[in-house]
Amino acid sequence: MVVDxxxxxxAVDMAPADTMTEIMQNVKTILTTPKGTVPLFREFGLDTTxxxxxxxxxQAKYTAQIIETVQKYEPRAIVTKVIYSGNEKDGVLKAKVRVKIEDGT
Structure with missing residues (x-):
């Protein structure tokens, strides 16, 4: 299955109904956590420098970092594409990450 x-x-679901929901929530957590902000786990998340x-x-640095970090912390999801919206003029860069999740997970 491929999802964006x-x-x-x-909101965090502490008891996801199924594995697919759990994996998607884990990837979202990776994408929304700045590196260095999790006490006792400072390496988790994405660098915002x-x-x-x-x-x-x-975009190039962020894409490489997303792929590497998702692979490290949620190996059940394989990043196949990172799509950006926003622009330099407004100083906005938003990422949408397409991941492939094997049905047998």
Missing amino acids: ITAELD MVDDPLPVA
Whole structure:
């Protein structure tokens, strides 16, 4: 199954109904957690230091980081594409991450 996941905060479901929901929630948590903000687990999340880079550079760095971090912390989801919206003029960069989740998980 292929799903698109955005980096927008939602309520956390402490008892997901199924594995698919759990995986999608885990990826969303990765995307919305800045690295260094989780006590006792400072390496978790995404580095936000590229915010001042030119847009193409920031997108390249962020894409590589998303792929690496999702693979490390939620290996049941495989990132197949990162799609960006927003623009340099407004200083906005929003990521939508397409992941493939095997049906047998």
